[in-house]
Amino acid sequence: MSILIDNDTRLVVQGITGREGEFHARQMIAYGTKVVAGTNPVKGGQTVAGVPVFNMVKQAVAETGANTSIIYVPAFAAVDAILEAVDAGIKLVVCIAEGIPTLDMIEVVRFVKENGARLIGPNCPGLMTPGQCKVGIMPGHIAKPGKVGLVSRSGTLTYEVVKALSDLDLGQSTCVGIGGDPIIGTNFIDVLEMFQADPETEAIVMIGEIGGSDEEQAAEYIKKHVTKPMAGFIAGQTAPEGKRMGHAGAIISGGTGTAKEKIAAMTAAGVRMAESPPRVGAVMAEMLKG
């Protein structure tokens, strides 16, 4: 089993006619994802990567039964794309775009919740259920099917950890990149809850970074609700205060949001923290051994 995506995922690619959209549509199809439709607001009627393109997500849903959407449009158009997908009845929307204004996201997450949908991202690499389905930009070949669930705020850092796990033959149930923005659709707790409930996920890796207090809140949640073994890593131990470290959400302000606090909170919650991303694999291997 897995969470969020699997063989039943029927994907519509919003922005499939763009360079990124087409490239990743092909990658996802090659991986085995059922890409059933693409959209572009004005280029409906084309076929891209063998997939029919519609003007509106509503049409794509009506004609192809799409149930999941991935958005490859630039930041300035991403808000409208998310809203359109949700309005069309899509229940899982994944947004890769980096650079959506924060105040816009406050409205977006509200709209998503009102409609009982789930948004992953923005500013995220998407998600992957190895061997079944990939929705996003993660390189598929580094992952292996298995029983470790992974959730992370970062993209390439996730790949590093996935590779470390796979190298030690620790396959993954699902890998979820929740994104590096201050306001995101799905947070650590949401994903931890799903992993805890998923019978085929036996252990969980959580990769955080500086900024905000999501990791601390996740630690509180873990203490109370997560019984599966957990390993983790927090990036940004050497980051200075008041500087945005690439991700809009990765900033220490007013002395809060430091890696130190987060590592302490997660350790206190029983998560084994690794000193470096590659070490996460070894830490997890040890835990699972006994």
Next chain:
Amino acid sequence: MSILIDNDTRLVVQGITGREGEFHARQMIAYGTKVVAGTNPVKGGQTVAGVPVFNMVKQAVAETGANTSIIYVPAFAAVDAILEAVDAGIKLVVCIAEGIPTLDMIEVVRFVKENGARLIGPNCPGLMTPGQCKVGIMPGHIAKPGKVGLVSRSGTLTYEVVKALSDLDLGQSTCVGIGGDPIIGTNFIDVLEMFQADPETEAIVMIGEIGGSDEEQAAEYIKKHVTKPMAGFIAGQTAPEGKRMGHAGAIISGGTGTAKEKIAAMTAAGVRMAESPPRVGAVMAEMLKG
């Protein structure tokens, strides 16, 4: 029994320090309503009509256990008053004020619904459960306790009908004035549903007027869900098109919203329509006899 208000109603009067607020607070107290608090944004600490005045509804709720609010503030301040009451956890808010801009009301009704509260009005005379509780400006002496539920878009027209019922000894379970604005918190269907469910309400009177299609929609609902005998009246049979008849919502536009259509729809739904407001009493008496 009754709907919405009864002996358990604990009322906070927003705007109690104003002329109208104080006058009606005294009237309601005289009628037997449990007026437990008043508010004024800056005059907390006073006592008006023997009732303690608070700056904030939150305080009034915390200190007096108020569960219902009535708002006697001018239209320009009424939106904030409704929002404040709902934010403070009040579940039944009654707004008398006439003249709230329609676009404001769209936001207000949304907020009220989000919070699981109910708004009666605006631009309404409030409601009354004869012998128990009066919340609003209806003259108490014309009503008698009994088993006829009454719902109306109009104020004085309601009094006319209540008097006609009482004169024939047809007492009322609850009288609800839902208000004459285009966007109101509670519509005919909401109240009909409550009357239908209320075991002590044996018959229902519904008073509509021109404008909108609430009566037509209510007729659809009645056809399907209301089994209790119903009498009705629609005001505005002689109203010209395109003119606002006092109430912001009472306007025939584009040939729709006419009294003729409404009377036809209600008649088709089994409601006995009276030719004049006083005749409603006689019509109801006949129905209950036969």
Next chain:
Amino acid sequence: MKIHEYQAREILAKHGVPVPRAEVATSPAEARAVAERLGGSVVVKAQVLVGGRGKAGGVKLAAGPAEAEEIAGRILGMDLKGITVRRVLVAEAVNIQKELYLGVTIDRSRQAVVAMGSAEGGVEIEEVARTAPDKIIKVYAHPMLGFADFHARQLAYGMGLAPSFASDFTRIMRGLYNAMVATDASLVEINPLVIVDGKLLAIDSKILLDDNALYRHKDLEALRDLDEDDPYERAAREEGLNFVKLDGNIGCVVNGAGLAMATMDVVKLYGGDPANFLDIGGGARAESVAAALKIILSDPKVEAVLFNIFGGITRCDEVAKGIVAAQGQLERKVPMVVRLLGTNEEEARRILAEASLISATTMEEAAQKVVAQLKQG
């Protein structure tokens, strides 16, 4: 409150809606000058607050400045459904390929702003709604988000527009919504919205303002065209009364809008013909009652007056005082039937005892009596 086409046009243009070049003229010479500035053919359009101007001869095409002057001369001063035309809008004539309809208004049942579009433009949208409702496409605004771009595309594609119009249409729809919110309008309409040379253009604009919101839009209140108001209604508004002029001969003075409508209905039911709708409002004072009576009787057609007061907040004695005060100043006498009930009704009866009035107990009796008076006379 209605505002003129030329005023609505300016508001829409300010919100990014493309409109044809045009200027207002108040004389034939001015119309000629505008036509000269615009060049080519122009359309001369009467600026009056009534519908159906075109059919009534208030909109004409002119081939150039000379004809524009001549046509403006004919339209200015013309009587259109009782209104004298004082201004014309002189607009460049365009080569229309297709006429559409686009409007935003308030959907009362859904409690939301709705945008309605139709490929059947240029005709009355109510007519389309009656005869071919499926030709009207609707999308609803979200109270937090308003209309998103995808809403605009849903509407545009639903109306059968090609993708090449999507971006312009989105901008226009956003303009309509923003204009609505900025002015607290209850209707903002472009009819027709036309396709000219592959572009969209708003040929005729209409805005209805929410009277309840005018208090926070002093600039819009200033757009009110007093010339076009019914003089009785204007006088009533200045006294703070809710008054609508009708064609009958029985004046009605009532407290409460619903009861006022019902009173008219009952007058009609008994064979009478109401001269007006009038709600004196809750808690009315003697002065406003007196003012109401004066306004009603300033219409020479009115031959009798009916008072129907159910006093809740309204005090019957105040109403009675108003009647007595007004009676002393009236130039002509008509029969008056009074039905007062509720708060302070006995005091009211004392006050009215000396006035020569016909009293009634119920509204039905009052209506019958006032009708009977006219039949006698």
Next chain:
Amino acid sequence: MKIHEYQAREILAKHGVPVPRAEVATSPAEARAVAERLGGSVVVKAQVLVGGRGKAGGVKLAAGPAEAEEIAGRILGMDLKGITVRRVLVAEAVNIQKELYLGVTIDRSRQAVVAMGSAEGGVEIEEVARTAPDKIIKVYAHPMLGFADFHARQLAYGMGLAPSFASDFTRIMRGLYNAMVATDASLVEINPLVIVDGKLLAIDSKILLDDNALYRHKDLEALRDLDEDDPYERAAREEGLNFVKLDGNIGCVVNGAGLAMATMDVVKLYGGDPANFLDIGGGARAESVAAALKIILSDPKVEAVLFNIFGGITRCDEVAKGIVAAQGQLERKVPMVVRLLGTNEEEARRILAEASLISATTMEEAAQKVVAQLKQG
């Protein structure tokens, strides 16, 4: 993006927030002239984008024009935490009865705009948050409604303000929120908000802008003070690179923000000292890699460079080409450790074969090797 106090002050004033009279001066003579215009005592405040100006001597009271000139002479040109003061704000001095704090920002967990107020103004709010969190009152904006007036009263009364301030406070809070929305700010702050003669006045204003929203605020982008940017960071921004200067001697070139932070952490873990944070972004081209390398090596402190690339969208061969291209133009040579993994890594290895680089397989190995290079050197 940070903007200056004097810029924030203007934005707030435009949104109805009361501020003291003040003007900017760039010379002592100008400061004197401003003080003369204002009359009475004035406060001379250094305009720099760093916190703690007061403690560092950048804010001084002057009794009159002469003293204002003298003090401005001392502050202008002063070095405040590495920044040269080029402007002062000369503001009327007021008789402060009480200092409060009021700010609006984004609550990440609640996913809402939050207004925070405290009766403990004039100090750093983070300090209050740490030592006495119950002295900070919070109210949350509704995404559709923003802050309603009752929200403002909840905050005002929670802060212990008297009802006489409620109306002013409401206006100020609405001003802060409107300023936030209008500028897409992530923080709008008044500290201190003071009571002067029974009125509220915003003595010091601060606005942080959301970098992600600057694309739709060209006017705000123009407020950027290039003088105060780190020159390396400015160069990187112009190349579209995410770059933060640090104090160490090992340059880092990484793709992805999380991996870039983790790379710094691992360098530190093995005893090295990172010179920068650098995310070349997904899908970076050879040119940007070359530009990144040049920026890093223009800092003379940098003695070695570590490349850590996990190619997903990023193609390793492009990175390799960038390295080779840059190497040819570099004026000084430092050891470079390269770890490339993922898309097109073999092609990358071929390209780099002839360059004299140290290669590594894992990021840990790479970090160890780069640290070892420095120890050797």
